[in-house]
Amino acid sequence: MSFETIIAETRGRVGLVTLNRPKALNALDSRVAAELTRALAAFDADPGIGAMVVTGSDKAFAAGADIKEMADKTFPAVVLDDFIAAWDGIPRLKKPLIAAVAGFALGGGCELAMMCDLIIAADTAKFGQPEIRLGVIPGIGGTQRLARAIGKAKAMEMVLTGRLMDAAEAERAGLVARVVPAAALVEEALKTAEAIAALSTPAVVAAKAAVNRAFETGLAEGICWERQAFYALFATADQKEGMAAFVEKRPPAFQNR
Ligand code: HXC
Numbered sequence: 001m002s003f004e005t006i007i008a009e010t011r012g013r014v015g016l017v018t019l020n021r022p023k024a025l026n027a028l029d030s031r032v033a034a035e036l037t038r039a040l041a042a043f044d045a046d047p048g049i050g051a052m053v054v055t056g057s058d059k060a061f062a063a064g065a066d067i068k069e070m071a072d073k074t075f076p077a078v079v080l081d082d083f084i085a086a087w088d089g090i091p092r093l094k095k096p097l098i099a100a101v102a103g104f105a106l107g108g109g110c111e112l113a114m115m116c117d118l119i120i121a122a123d124t125a126k127f128g129q130p131e132i133r134l135g136v137i138p139g140i141g142g143t144q145r146l147a148r149a150i151g152k153a154k155a156m157e158m159v160l161t162g163r164l165m166d167a168a169e170a171e172r173a174g175l176v177a178r179v180v181p182a183a184a185l186v187e188e189a190l191k192t193a194e195a196i197a198a199l200s201t202p203a204v205v206a207a208k209a210a211v212n213r214a215f216e217t218g219l220a221e222g223i224c225w226e227r228q229a230f231y232a233l234f235a236t237a238d239q240k241e242g243m244a245a246f247v248e249k250r251p252p253a254f255q256n257r
Helices: 030-045 075-081 083-087 108-115 130-134 141-152 152-161 167-173 182-197 201-213 221-237 236-249
Strands: 006-011 014-019 052-055 058-063 097-101 102-104 118-122 127-128 178-180
Touching: 006 030, 014 030, 014 182, 030 052, 030 083, 030 236, 052 182, 058 108, 058 141, 075 152, 097 108, 097 182, 102 108, 108 127, 108 141, 118 167, 118 182, 141 152, 167 178, 178 182, 201 221, 221 236
Parallel strands: 014 052, 052 097, 058 102, 097 118, 102 127, 118 178
Antiparallel strands: 006 014
């Protein structure tokens, strides 16, 4: 796949996408939205891929939606275009997507990271929702996902003031799974993605969907959904293989079916 604003490549069973607009600190314009969602959807549909990673540069994961592209838009135009809908494909991905974040993850950049299933941050990462300083608010899920990730107090402070959060605070607050040295960021994210991709894809897809239910339903419904998904996995060959391998004290050979 060849693109203008991103680089998409495979590393074994992992699909790796690197945002590539260095002069604009990876600002997320409409081309990035279209290309990124297209690349990730292709990986998601590829049986040879088990997990995905999206990353940026050392200086910026992404400094937000492209302000220059948005600046002159009018209310009727944004309503009719519904340009934010270009991002809707990312939360719909079935396979896990890891954000590997170094440098600035601001506005839409922070929101993109939060649309991913987990964030691994470099010690240089800085997260923020500075839209309020532009006279707007987060628009790709930031108010909702940040509040769920770090709670009302910190989310409110960040969204109302535009204050940035460094990697250490983001880890303490529960926004990121892990902080690693900047030089090892992509390698660490790929290692995690490779470990996930080596597991049974049907189980991984069910696990991701089940955890996501926790953010979309009440507890009883989420538990019910989990139980049905758990039972359903007994219809897979991988459940037989995984449990047999444990009993026989050997590594499992999953076939993703
Ligand atoms: C367009 C951007 C940009 C952005 C940076 N650039 N961020 N272009 N949209 N979001 C461009 C700059 O204009 C500049 O290009 C080049 O990238 C380098 O940026 P500098 O500002 O010179 O770098 P620096 O001084 O290091 O400051 C880095 C920064 C700052 C702190 C990240 O760039 C910044 O504050 N950016 C905007 C962050 C922001 O407000 N994000 C929220 C956007 S709204 P030129 O060619 O001019 O030199 C949003 C809404 C999402 O995300 C929901 C709706 C879709």
